[in-house]
Amino acid sequence: MALFMDVHNHVEGLTAEAVQGAHQRDLEVQARYGVDYKQYWFDEASGKVFCLVEAPDADAAAAVHREAHGLVADDITPVNQGS
Template identity: 40%
Template sequence: MAKFMDVHRDMQGITKEQLAAAHRADQAIEREEGVRFERAWADPKAGVVYCLSEAPSADAVKRIHERAGHPPTEVHPVTMEVS
């Protein structure tokens, strides 16, 4: 499966609790599209949230986020990684 980083904008002031709730909402239905959301990060001041997932396609990621109530602004494939 491919990895994807998606971006949500206009989320100024998001709290850690709200981020966790949104992440759980995605995870509750992710299997229906074959997606596995790994992590989420936020910059509440800038209003940006990032999510890392493994999925069969960017469209699968978009569909899960849309159904969970927070459609992404962008979805990018992650084709290179270093640690």
């Protein structure tokens, strides 16, 4: 499994409650794709969201978002975890 950071550049009408609900739906779907959405960060003012995810590949990570809530990331980048 690889680690990825996905970025949503502008989610219209983003609120803390909305992003928490979307993350919860990711958690409900992720096992079907062998994915583990670990953490998310967001900026309500800009609508930007970052999600840290462990997945077999970027397509599997995107599939979870697509099924869970339809908000597919604009970019999905492989990352290495630092110490």
